[in-house]
Amino acid sequence: MSPQARNKEEKIRCDACPVMCYIGDGKIGACDRYANLNGEIVRCDPLTVLDRAIQGGTAVRPFLGRDWHDGLNTDDLFVTAVGAGTTYPDYKPAPFLVQQSVQGADFVTVVTEAIFSYCGVKVKIDTDRHLGEEGAQICHNGEAVGLMITSEYGSQMMSLGGVDHLTGGSKAEGRVTCDVLLRLLNREAVDLSVEGGAEVVVQAGEAPIVNGVKEVRMRVGCGSATIGMFSSQWKGLADEVVVVDDHITGVVSEHQAGKVLGWPDTGIRIKGRRSTPGRYFQVAAPGPGWGGTDISDPLDILGPWRPEKGARAGLTMLMVSTTGEHAAFYRLDAELQPQPEPIPDPLRASVALIAQNCEPALCTVMFMGGAGGSLRSGVTQNPVKLTQAVQSGRARVSVGGADSYVWPGGGITLMTDVTKTPRGAFGMVPTPAIVAPLEFTIAKDDYAALGGHTDEVRPVLDILQSGGIYARDSHVVSDEDQQE
Incomplete structure (x- = not known):
């Protein structure tokens, strides 16, 4: 040209x-x-309507101008904001204001794709391995996109995105952060580097990959909890059991569970800070080894054995991690030094039971955003009334049809599991910002009372037949399609 x-x-x-x-x-x-x-x-994308009555997950059907919906029971339909369009510049009503009658009650669902600068994801990674120190920066393609936050039971946690990364840094940082968020929200795999820590591949609903190794299971519990669960099965099979864990390493002969079972003292000595009997903190540094520590040889956490406390030649000891991934069996020689031996079959079965009780390791990605600002004017002419309706429970907020948790306090700060939303539900604008599908569902009378755009409300069948300003085609998906 x-x-x-x-x-x-x-x-x-x-x-x-x-x-x-x-x-x-x-x-x-x-x-x-x-x-x-x-x-x-x-x-460009079709408006997505969920049909919860469809079984088998096979119904993906274009419908504008079609007759398939004649006689359809609309009680089972839910018009999502996926493909709906936005209210920007927000003086105008939301693209779709849908009226439905459900079990005899009239409701209005306000459907809009909201533009979020104040948003991010919270990521839960099921792993016993150390990913990085709390507060460590997380990067993608050399740009900071988030940080490690407080660990939870059996999981490492990340906070990614947020307005400071999207708009408060360089243009490159904002673009990379937006790309990472969009891919995670749409359930794609993303490589992340933790400062001073691990390389992690994160994908919602999939097992994490840590330093090139795919995780299989999250720990059954800390070392102390593991002893509480399985000590009765070890009695009579080993003289001592040590469960190695970065958080709390457990020693069965000293633990209260062992004492209740009548476990004799063994004279074992554990390096680290003793908490309560049979429970030790800081036996080793965090890392990718046994029980989330940095050790590859579990004997490194042991001090000299004490014969005056029961140590003797021939004493047997099982050492195991909190996932059952690592296990070793030892017998003390004449100098009270542990010598490795094959794990007896009965003890091997108990190690397998630990592994069996570990849940599969997964990545959980939660969208988190503040649905405030002017998008509320697409719902009502008096925006604060929408916030009040949400906080009082009179209005339900969903994200692409998925339930959300709304935080107490001011504003509409919500979290949603992205695996509950239709694939491809999220988008972006190059400001940069994330576009998320929001639906506000409220009783028809309440919607009028909060100053809603009642003149723009349309029956659901009219929307199925006629679409809207940005909807030239649409499709219906079942709940099963939504999860695929």
Whole structure:
């Protein structure tokens, strides 16, 4: 195309986000969500409607102008905001305000794709391995995208994204952060590097990959809890059992569970800080080895044995990790030095039982965002009333049809499990910001009382037949499709 022809190409301006792209005919905007089709701005993705009555997960059906919905029981339909479009610039009503009657009660669902700068993901990674220190920076492609936060029982936690990374740093940091968030929200795999720690591949609903090794299971409990669960099965099979753990290493002969069972003293000595009987902190540094420590030889956590406390030649000891991944059996020689021996079959069965009681290791990705600002004016002419309705429980907030947890206090700060949303539910705009599908469902009378845009409310069948300004095509998915 010549420069002259290019200059004459007619473009139209899209107002779906603050970027305000000029889009040529047949072209797509910078967000890949809107296009110019014959001089009209259209939404590229179909509006998604959930049909919870469909079984088998086979119904993905275009419907605008079709007759498949004639006589359909709309009680089972839920119009999501996936593919709906935005309210930007937010003086206008949401793209779809849907009226439905469910079990005799009239409801209105306000459907809009919200633009979030104040958003991120909280990631729970089931692993016993040390990923990084609390507060350590997390990077992708050399850009900071988040940090490690407090560990939880059997899991390491990350906080990724947030407004400071999206808009408070360099342009490169914002772009990379937005890309990481979008891929995680849409259940894609992302490589992350923890400062001074591990390389981790995170994908919602999948096992984490730590330093190139796919995790299989999360720990059954700390070392002390493991003793509490399995000590009765070890009695009579070994003179001592040590459960190695980065948090609390357990010693059965000293532990209260062992004392209740009548376990004799063995004269064992454990390096580390003794907490309560049979429970030790800081036996080793955190790491990728036994029980989330940095050791590869469990004997490194032992001090000299004490004959005056019961140590003797021939005493047997099982050492095991909290996942059953590591296990070793020893017998004290004449100098009271542990010598390795094959694990007896009865004890091997108990190690297998520990592993059996460990749950599969998974990555959980929770979308977290503050649904405030002017998007509320797409719901009501008095935005604070929407916040009040949400906080009082009169309005339900969902994300792509998935239930959300709304934090107490001011505003509408919510969290949602992304595996409960339809695939591809999230988008982005190059400001940069994340676009998330939000639905507010409220009784029809309550919607009118909070100053809602009642003149824009339409029956669900009208939406199925006619669509809306950005909906030229749509499809229905079942709950099973939603999870696939």
